[in-house]
Each structure stands twice: as structure tokens, then as C-alpha cells.
Amino acid sequence: MRVVPGLKPLRKGEKLAILMPGMGAVATTVIAGVEAVKKKLAAPVGSLTQLGHLLEEDGRPGPLLRDVLPLASFDDLVFGGWDPIPDDVYAAAVRAKVLGREHLDPIKAELEAIRPMPAVFDKEWVRRLDGPNVKKGSLREKAEALQADIKGFMERNRCARGVMVWTGSTEVYVEVGPAHESLKAFEAALDRNDPTIAPSMIYAYAAIKCGLPFMNGAPNLAQDTPALQELAEREGVATGGKDFKTGQTLMKTTIAPMLHARLLGLDGWFSTNILGNRDGEVLDDAASFKTKEVSKLGVLDQILSPKQHPELYGDIEHKVTIHYYPPRGDNKEGWDAIDIYGWLGYPMQIKVNFQCRDSILAAPLALDLALLADLGQRAGGKGPQEWLSFFFKSPVTASGKPVHDLFQQQATLHAQLRRFAEAAAAAAKSAVG
């Protein structure tokens, strides 16, 4: 997405709808965080759009991003979403145990005002969850109901633009099949209630049909099928990659580039994760984990380029496991045992114990993706926004060849942001002139 033809300026006071399927730990943490920041109770730590600087070509920090990019401001955001559990956002946030009462109670009224719309949900796709707040009917009817939800929400809240960010659970693993090969096949599959159509695909379909960019925080097959890419192209809608890059993969795509930069060999990389939130419970189901595993395993190959370095990376044992472990709650913990070797093949070891918080790391990514997807779409972006790879475990790219190296992703992201900033500066100038 090199061309930034006419970056549409923001009109003052125009609202942006951020709609999230799955209003659990991540979505409630996003919303509560934005409200808390608005009340100056806390800082939006971890958010590139709120705290980041534009990096110059030589890597030195330039101006604050939000000073040079026309991004929606917190006051212009309106949050909504869907969930099978009908709790309002305050109740759901308390249940999620991510944020403490000292952060939730001062914004209780704002959070209670947001209630999830009935979800498109199917236990076949997320076996460990359930709830009563669900849509009935055929897949086609559900798709249409979602579109009506979106339009109704935007009208009610007078939103000029919208973005959808999937913050729901990981679904059962599925590969691209006949029903996903073309838009026509997809719509026919909707009509016949095809069992290979996942709820997340229906959300993506509805979002794109309504002109909303779709960003996917989980590793599900959703917007990234030929069918929906065809739709996004036709509708001129920006789409993103999938699975927020947090925790262990964030660390892995940080350390592996160092090994590669320094030509240190790698024998094996063992990664285990323990977490006790809803996501952990879902991933304890082998079928859901398979989806995640595929998303997690690919990263080393791209970063290390074993073809160029068979003597260093030609035979890596790479294992990833996730275990549901309730004592931790949302406080995910990863342990990596990395077996490397140096000069003349002498072995060394790196162990990393990352005691992180799943939703605390994911929330600013969801927010940044919403604001940047909106920016990208206003700049004429349609289909996969490769420059957003920085945020995803599984970036989706036009070429099909994702980059996983965090620092290459960062360079690509900032190169694009510099283009946006130039376009914005030019537009401002011509407006003045």
C-alpha cells in the first residue's frame, strides 16, 4: 500500500464506531482503558497511536504520531459489540479480573451503558463457551442481522465511519475449503448453512459489506479467505492480519532476529504457556489449539531463513504448547527454553520467563488497529494492509509471504506512517493555501 492518494481529512466531531465481536477480557479492557484515560486516571501505555513517535528513516525518534497523523481522537470513539453472555461491560470487566476496582469503579456508569448485542455464536466452533445472548436463524439470516446491527448502531450513535475488531475466542481449526474459494461460493454456503462457515467469517462478511475494515485479533480463518478478500476488494475495504502479537510470540520475534543478526545457530526452541482465562480454557481444546499452533509455529522459519543458512537453522526442533492453568487467571506466563550454538558449534542456552497479562498487552493493539485501519481506509487502502504486520502473529499479505521479524515490521510500519504524515502535511498546506 505504497500510494496514499488523497488521504481523507477528519472532520471535527465525526464519530468512529469501534465494534467488537466478543466482549470479554480484551474488549472490556480496551473500553475501560479509553474511558480511564479520558478521565486522566491512567495512561494509554502500550499504544503506538497515543504515545508513539514517528521514527525517522535512520531510526531516530521524530514527532509524536498523533501530532502528525489525522487519527480519530478518544472523544470521537463509540464502542459496541456482540457477546453470547449478556453482561454489560462493567459486569464483564469485573468478571474478567483484568483491571482492578480502582480503575473500574470511577467509570462504572460509562461501562454499564454498553451492552452487547446478541451474538452469532455456535458451540461447535468454540466448545468451552456458551451463553444465551445469541441470534437464531440460518447463517444467511444471521449475516443480515449483523449488518442491520451495524447500520443501526452507527445511526443511533451518529457515526460517520466504523471499524470491526474481532476480540472473540479462538475458533476450531479449519482450512480454506470450497465454501471459501469465492464470494459466490461463500454466499451459497451461507444459504445452505454450510458447516465450514465459522461465526468469525460471518462477522467479517457483515463488516465488509457495510464498508467497515475488519481486523482479527484471533487466529481464526475469517477475513483472510479468497471469498472475503474478493468482497473487500470490491467494496474498497481495508482488512488486516490476524492474532494479536502479544506474549510469547512477541518475545520470539524479538529474540530470533538477534540470533539471525548475529549468525548464532539454533538447535531447538521449546515454548510453553500457562494461562487461566477464557482464552486458556478455549485453547485447552485440541481443535482450537490447532488453530493457534499453526499461527505460532510459522514465525521462526521466516525470520531465520533456513534456506540461506542450512548450517545454522536447517534442523530446528520447535515446539509450542499451551496449558489451561486457572491459578493464573488472565496473567499469562510463558517459558521459553532456547538451545543455540556459537563459534565452532558450542552450545548455549537462553531461558525466558515472561510473566505477562494477556489482555493488558492486547488492548492497546486492538485500539491502535482500529485507529490505523480507519486511517488506512481513508487513504484508499483496500484488502490486506501489510504495513500493519507489526501487530499480528499472522500477518496477512497480498504476496502470501508475511514478515515476522518485529524490527522489520516496525521499519515497514513507520515507512508507511511517514507517507501518511507527508500526505497529511501536504493536505493541510493546500487547505491553508
Add this chain to the structure above:
Amino acid sequence: MRVVPGLKPLRKGEKLAILMPGMGAVATTVIAGVEAVKKKLAAPVGSLTQLGHLLEEDGRPGPLLRDVLPLASFDDLVFGGWDPIPDDVYAAAVRAKVLGREHLDPIKAELEAIRPMPAVFDKEWVRRLDGPNVKKGSLREKAEALQADIKGFMERNRCARGVMVWTGSTEVYVEVGPAHESLKAFEAALDRNDPTIAPSMIYAYAAIKCGLPFMNGAPNLAQDTPALQELAEREGVATGGKDFKTGQTLMKTTIAPMLHARLLGLDGWFSTNILGNRDGEVLDDAASFKTKEVSKLGVLDQILSPKQHPELYGDIEHKVTIHYYPPRGDNKEGWDAIDIYGWLGYPMQIKVNFQCRDSILAAPLALDLALLADLGQRAGGKGPQEWLSFFFKSPVTASGKPVHDLFQQQATLHAQLRRFAEAAAAAAKSAVG
């Protein structure tokens, strides 16, 4: 060093002298490694010049560096050096316990043939070491003896060019003083045996006077004083930064850029090291450790730019300690406890346990620096070669503002290497034409 005027081509069979003050664990590991690789007993893992690819501007790997850069080949290297302990390289390598007998014994003859020249050594500067193989006389006489050593070595071994890489111990801490302010002051200080002139400075002086680039593997104040920079400028000699970036600092300058890229806050970073080699023993002396500590502490500030991010990095508790712990020998181990925070300030922790090998990590850096310094000098480089920052804990730069972020350093390095490759390709073309 952007300009690469007329990169001097290599003549076939021309020898390059690699002279190392301090022939302990690192120097013997370099030499044994090169011999082992020549005999195809092992691979030069960790060496950019031997296994690395040129990175294209977009970060994708291009051709092998040694295919596109006119670097000295292993067959053209001649090793020598100085040490207060008169053991030959085989005996010193056995004592250092870095490499196993299966690597040393097949190259015993080659290693036994190399014996250290008498060293410029002073217990005042490295309190925990001693040895009989030392030069006598005034500082001026020692400086002249070193120059005679260098010239003699190069003649005896028919070397067309030479490089000096300091692989000796860390000296006692000293700041730039009157004796280091100008070449004139320095030479006067030599004449009066000024106690602020460290042995490493005398080596640097001798090397530069003989036209040899000087690369510093320890954090000593040596080539990086106004006096010796003046000399390097006058003599047209390339110099480097200091203190090989291995172990914990390598890891720190890998992980800190991720925190910065993701705008994650940092409360504190506690780093401890245990090692049981000669370096560990030397650093157990507070005066020597002070030199190292200064070298290690600065890196976070540059990477995190607290001025731009007072809310994230304005109040970091950064502690670094090193402990001499003999059970480990050369197998250095670092433990980092990193206290970060995310969205709304929620705390998280990263622990890194790096069970590395000091000399195994340092040896390929010493080799790469020798070959690249030689290349840089042939390309007309003089004074601090900023593009070599990638290899140093304390890069020395003309501006005085070093970059520590490993990935920024990598980008700068490869940009320069691309320029060399282009110049080499152009030269080859014109030679053919």
C-alpha cells in the same frame, strides 16, 4: 563514513596480520577457530563475514557477504600478539578451558607455533593478573618496542597490511585527563611516565603510528581519546568502538528495542552476571568493574529515549552487577529481571537467563572486526568507524552519540556494506572493462 572513494582491491596472496594484545581466552579461541575451520573441523558460527548475507534495504537477505565484499580470506591471515604469560597459544587455549581437546588437538602444531611477544603490562592497571613476559623501560621505550614488534612481525610474516584487536583484560577505570587531550600532551606524558597512561593506550598509539586500525574488545579508555583520535586522523587510520557486545548487553539491546517499539513502560532492569574466567576475576576488582559498569549502564537511555517518553522511561532503576564465580569457568551466565508495565500501568515481568560462553560469543566478533576494519581502512576510512557499532557495547562515534539498539546498528552496518559491495562491483567492472 558514507563515502567509499576508491576501495583498494585485494591482491591475491597478500597477507593480513591480526595482532592481539592479551592472548587469553578470546584470542586463543579466535586463532584455534580459524585453524579448525580451515581444516573443516568446525563451522565459523557467529561470524557475520563468514556466514552472513548482505541484507537488502527491505530487510530480505541478499547474497553472501563474502561473495560481494573483498575481504581477506582465512588463508591470508597471520596471527600474533602479546601476553605477560609466555605460554604458546596451544597451552593458553588448554588453560582457558573454552574449547575441548577434540577441537584443539588436531591443530596443536599450528597453535604451538604462535608465542606471545613480551607485553606492555602493569599490575596497577589489571590488579588480579601477573606474568613474567613483560617489557621493561619507560613508557616511551615501551611504545617504541611495540612499534618495533609490529614492524618485525609484519616483515617476518610478509604481511602487506595489519590490524590490532585488543583482546586483553579490562583495565582500571580512568577518565579523559590532561594527558589524553592532545597528541602533544600524550607524547609528553609518555616521556614523563605519566601514571594516567594505560597500557592499552600505548598499544593503540603504537598500532596507529604503524598504520594499523585499532579495535578495542574491552571497555578501557584506549584509542578513544582526543590524543589518539588526532593521531588516527593524521595517519589515516580507522579506529573502532569498544567492548565486544556479547552476553547480557547483547540481550539487553535486543529486548529494550522491543519495549520501545511497543511503548511498554519500564520500572526497573536488574542484571546480574556470574562468570569464572580471568575476566571475571579481573572484574571482581571494583576499579576494573567501574570501567565495565559505565560501559554497560548507558545503553538503556539511548534506546528508550526517556526525554520523548517521560511517562514510560523517565524513572528507571537500572542495576548491573558482575560476580566472580569459579564453578562456571568461561561459561558466563546472566540473569535479568525486567519490570515492565502496560496498558493503564499494569505491571508485568520478564526474566532472562542467558547461559552463554564468553569467548565463544566474542571470538567471531574479534575476527569480523579485524576483517571489516581492514576493509574500512582500504576504503579510506579514518577515525571512528561508526558503522561497526553493531559489534560494540560502547560504540565510538564522531558525534559522541552512540546508537545501542541492535537492530538500528544492524541497519546502519548493512547500509554501509551495501555501499562497499557496490564499490567493489564497480571496481571489478572497470577492471574487466
Add this chain to the structure above:
Amino acid sequence: MRVVPGLKPLRKGEKLAILMPGMGAVATTVIAGVEAVKKKLAAPVGSLTQLGHLLEEDGRPGPLLRDVLPLASFDDLVFGGWDPIPDDVYAAAVRAKVLGREHLDPIKAELEAIRPMPAVFDKEWVRRLDGPNVKKGSLREKAEALQADIKGFMERNRCARGVMVWTGSTEVYVEVGPAHESLKAFEAALDRNDPTIAPSMIYAYAAIKCGLPFMNGAPNLAQDTPALQELAEREGVATGGKDFKTGQTLMKTTIAPMLHARLLGLDGWFSTNILGNRDGEVLDDAASFKTKEVSKLGVLDQILSPKQHPELYGDIEHKVTIHYYPPRGDNKEGWDAIDIYGWLGYPMQIKVNFQCRDSILAAPLALDLALLADLGQRAGGKGPQEWLSFFFKSPVTASGKPVHDLFQQQATLHAQLRRFAEAAAAAAKSAVG
């Protein structure tokens, strides 16, 4: 202390004064915990007297200790103490940041009612602390003022018995000197303001003179000098060992017995600690740390008996370091790197990362020691109560040969408790009969 002649029974409603010099993190956590448990807000986890069972000779759990031992009950405890900072216990607890508001606020009134008496304090002995709430006068006057404090407190609160538990900071290191050799010398030293008399000794002197057992939670030289042992013997007062066994030493005296039981060899044990509370700040002072270091280093030798096992434990590298690291607050963290070897000498490693909480671990020990010291004294114990070794980093014993193995300590403790239980049962029987 094998004989339990006539274990004095408890009279219903008799009060026990628990007086603590140093009302910082530990003391406030003890008091707040007892109040919270009384209000059923929390459980006295970690307290042997409250939750423990008597172990039978074969190690199987028997009845609850408090069902078979005549221990003072929570309703009969009255807390008091001294501190140079005049804050009440609520304010001090909030400042200590050990317990959360959800535990402190419901018992605010009870905590605010307790204010420290003016302390015997001298910056020479604890360099990093200071405060205005201090006694003036000569050492002799201070000792007398403390005795008046004790008597006044017990009268005001109608306490039949009392115990003193040192919960103050670690003082500067000092060895037994002339002033500590006999009671006569000690009292003469008080009279001449001898600089080798530490505040903790004056507290111990005052306590014992008033008939109160003295238990020492820090490693200071206090009750354990010939002078004060003489006094304790004369007054028939029980004394204890010193330095609560929490954190790293607790772990060390757990793991070392396993190595010994399994005849696994030990090359080295590196222990580092980071903590950010007042204790951490005090121990960052080399003179105070020396006191702690001596207390921590001895344990391995006793447990491993190198004389019996020179081939396994004859040459251990044992290092202990403590670093003040404010981001942690009271949440002490220890990292141990343990280098062991097995069959034929093959090396293995154990790493332990203990993320503990200093005062949370210490508080139940302080409580248990108060209740058990009171029990021991009622049973006629005087001088060092060796059976309490279980609770101390540095047990004080009559023989001068402390046992450090946690499980041997546990066996000794429960053997004594079984004797108490039998005596109590016999007394109850004869009372009934």
C-alpha cells in the same frame, strides 16, 4: 530443653503483651493480620501455631497444635512497640505497602490506636534510617526508660505476661567484644556509653530484666552475647535464635538437605536477592550487609557436613548478594544458581527464582515465636530455646552448634511440642482428677 517440669497453665483472660522494637513492615503486618483474622477477613496462613498439626513420631499429622497446646489466643494478645518514626500502625502499614487497602481499611480504628513509643535509635547502627521519635540520654538512661516503658505498657494493658520480638532493621556488623563478655562488663559499658553497645542489645537487656523472652528477627548481635545469656539464665528468661528464616535461606535449607540425602555433589551456589523495602535499603549499606552475610553463609556447611564428604562438599563456592531495587517494594525476589554433580561427577544445574514477599513470610514467624516463647518460658525454659531453630536463619544453641536443615529442625521442634502436649494433657488430667 528436654524437661518440661510444670508447664504453667493459662488462666482464662490473661493478657500477653507482644512488644516489638521496630514497627515497620513486619510488625504492622503481624498486627494487621491478627486483627484481620479476628474479624474473619483472612486466614493466618503460614502460622504453625494457628494452622499446624502436631506431627507424630513417624511424621504423620496428629491433632491441631492449638487444640493440644496451651497457647495464648488472639483475643488475649496486646500489641505495642517502639519506632523512631512516630506514625501509628495504620499509617505505617499503608506506607509499608505490604497489605492492600482491602485488608487495612476494615481494621483502621484498631491499627490507628497503636502508636510506637519513642525508640532507642542511633544512626551509627542503621545508617539509612532516621526519625524524630527517639529517646535521649545515656545508654544507661535509655535502658531504664525501656524498662519503664515495658512495665507501664503491661500495667496499662493489664498484661500478665509479655514477649519481645525484634522486628527492627539489621544493624551494622559487630563481633562479640569485651563489653559483651559478662553482665558486669555490659552494665559498665552502658554506664560509659560504650560505642560497641548496639540499640538491639539495650532492648534485649531491658526485656530480660523485665522477665520477657527476647526473640530476634534480625541478624544483629543482641541477646546472644555471654553478657545477656548470663542475665537470661539469672532471670530465668527464655531467649531465641536470630534472623527470621524466610525467602532464600528457607529455600536453601530445603534444597541442601535433598542434595545431602541423595549424596549429590555441590560445586557452587550463587544466591542473589533484590528487594526494595526499608530492609533492602539498609542492607545496601555494606556494614549492615556484613551482618546479614555472616548469617546467610553458614548454613550450607552445617547441612552438608563437608568433613564427612570431602569429595562432594569439600570445595563449594558459595556467594550471597543482596541488592536494593526499589521497583519491587516489599516483594523480595531471590535467584539461586546451584551447580551440582552426580554419578561420576557429571554436572547439573538447579535454578530457583523465588518471588516472595518479605513481611508476608516473616509475620507468621514473629507471631509463632511470640506464642511459643511464652509457652517455653511457662514450661521453665531459660536461655536459648534450641527447639525454635526451625524459625531462624541463625539459631542460637547452648552448644554453639546450630542445626540448619529445615527438616531436622522440624523434627526437633515437633518432638518438643509433643512433650509440651503430653505435659498439658497430664496437667489437665490432674486438674480434673
Add this chain to the structure above:
Amino acid sequence: MRVVPGLKPLRKGEKLAILMPGMGAVATTVIAGVEAVKKKLAAPVGSLTQLGHLLEEDGRPGPLLRDVLPLASFDDLVFGGWDPIPDDVYAAAVRAKVLGREHLDPIKAELEAIRPMPAVFDKEWVRRLDGPNVKKGSLREKAEALQADIKGFMERNRCARGVMVWTGSTEVYVEVGPAHESLKAFEAALDRNDPTIAPSMIYAYAAIKCGLPFMNGAPNLAQDTPALQELAEREGVATGGKDFKTGQTLMKTTIAPMLHARLLGLDGWFSTNILGNRDGEVLDDAASFKTKEVSKLGVLDQILSPKQHPELYGDIEHKVTIHYYPPRGDNKEGWDAIDIYGWLGYPMQIKVNFQCRDSILAAPLALDLALLADLGQRAGGKGPQEWLSFFFKSPVTASGKPVHDLFQQQATLHAQLRRFAEAAAAAAKSAVG
């Protein structure tokens, strides 16, 4: 086994056969170790019988065990065994990669002289292994062939006594079924080739029939069924528990007793293991792992007695996983994340990373069990030798209530060894008298 009626003395020069089914990593490490120790090339580290002292009742070390117990000496041991792979012990040891050439080469001749007899082996029971050196025929014929092997071996090697120690792989999980309920049922099952009769049971049957004690190093159901216990009782043969206590369980049964001693609560204990040896490969098969998992999970409950302490241990999340990870070879690595809580319920964490060596830890246990089982049998022991619980992950006891606490096990073991020592001393006295 309290009674030690007439401990049969050792006659000088009498040989003891140590027969091991499964001559892989553990068995070859035992044999090579004994030979290396005999040649004074290495020390029998980790072996209680060789380096241990008798502990007095108060826990203080007494005389060397081998000075006061009539144990077979190294010179009187004759090793043999069975394996489906026909390699001699030298070849098998080289393949196992446990010991280095510096230990194996000086004893090559001794190791090459020992070749495994054809094994009773069935891929249905150990799916990941195979080999040609196997017995044919019905189960009954195999059982008889094993007995013939044992008798032949003992005759050929003039052994007065023998012991069998299972050092083979973990078999597929099976529960006690009809075929194992009585000796009669078992023999009938042998006759009809019942599929619930595992190879390990046939070895145990043959050993006991020949009067050899059977010690089980793996968690298989073997000697510990009613059928074989009946046989052991009838034949007067000592049997042991199962699964050598090494690595993670050794650590767990060390740390859990500390939590219990100190009344610290436990929320969860997550244990993961990576290992790359044959055992790791076998355990990667879910059916074999099930056997191991059952063996590993039980230990916490016994140690912590949740019935006595519902508030501390009533709801523990205990997970154990094992992953086959080839880069490690025999160097097993365990990582434990332990979630504990203290005073008022405040949470703390312990992480243990045990970088151990599977066979290095197991070999001395196999040796000790052979020597002690022989001693126990000579003292009239028959059936489960509970006093040997110290060595097993799953002790087998007459009562069915195993003790897992390492230190209770140690106390029980030494109490029994003191009885043996007294009997031996008495016998020696009466022999002299």
C-alpha cells in the same frame, strides 16, 4: 519390615548377579560407572550405599554405611540383562550419549564383554521402540525362557545371589485386572496369552520364581499386583516400589514438605519436562505417558494432607506434562511454576528450573536398590520393602498408603538401616565370641 531376625552374613567372594531388563541409558550408565569406579576413574556420586553415612536418630551423621552394613562390594557384582537391540554395553552406552568417551574408552573391554540376552518385548506395550533381539513363543514359554536365562547366567557366573532391576522403558498404561488378581489367574493368563500381561510382569514373575528380588525403575504395573505379591510372599522374595525418583519429582517431594512444614498455601503447581532420550520418545506416546502421569500426580496429596488443611491445600491445580525434545538428549530439563500464598492469602511464586541428567540421577538409585534389596532379602524381608520408598516415585507399601515426603522417607530408611547395622554388629560379635 521392622524385624531383622538373622541377617545372613556375606561370605567372602560370593558373587551377586544384577540383572537388568532394558539395557539402554540407565543400565549402561550403572555398569560403566561401577567399572569406572573400580578403576578409580571417577567417584560413585549419588550413591547412598557407596558414599552415605548412617544418620543417627537426631539426624547427625554417623559412620559410613558401607562400614557398618554387610553390602556386596563392587568386586562381587556381575552384570547382565536383556534388550531387544543386540548391541553390547559399550555400543549401547556410546549410543545413549550419557557418558563421554573419556569415561567409556578406558573400560571398553569390560563393557564389550556384556551382551544383552534376547528380550521379552512387544511393540504393543512400548510403541516407539523395536529391535530384533527378542524371544519368540507364547507368554508361558517366554516366562520359562527368562527363568532359564536367569539360572544359566547365575551358574555361568557362579553367583550365589541375584537381584533384578527393571531399567527398561515405560509401558502402556494398564490397571489391575482379572488376570492380575491372583497367582492362579496370572498363570492361567500366561497360558492363554492374555493381552493384559505386560512384558514387565513376565520379568517380575520369572525373577521372583527364581528367588530374585525385583525392583522396578519404571512406573509400569509389574511386581505390584496381587498375583505377584502372592508369589513373592510364597517364595520369600523382597520386592520394591516403582519408578526411580529423579528430576522433577525429586524436587517436588523436597519443596512440598517445606510448604507443609511452614503452612504455606498452594494454589497450583505446573510442571513441564523436556527430554530427548528414548524415554522421552516413549513418553511422547499418550498411552505410556498416562502410566507416568499417574505416578507423578499422586505425590502432592500425600505430602500436603489436604484433609487436615482444606484452607491451604483443598483446591490445588496440579498439572504435569512431558515433551519429547531431541536437542536435549539425555539431559532432561524440568520447569516448575509453583503458586503459593502466605499470611492473609497473599500470593507468591516459586519457579524451579532443573537442568538435570536422567540416567546420571537414575544410575546410583538402580545400584543402591540392587545392593539394599539383596540386604533386605538376606534379612528375611519378603514382599514390598517400604523402607526403600526413598528411591521411588511410586513406593509400594503393604498398607497401600505410600509416603512421598523425601525427608520422611529418609527417616524411615535410616531407621531400618540402623536396625540392620545393629544386627550386623551383633552377628559379628557372636561370630567372634
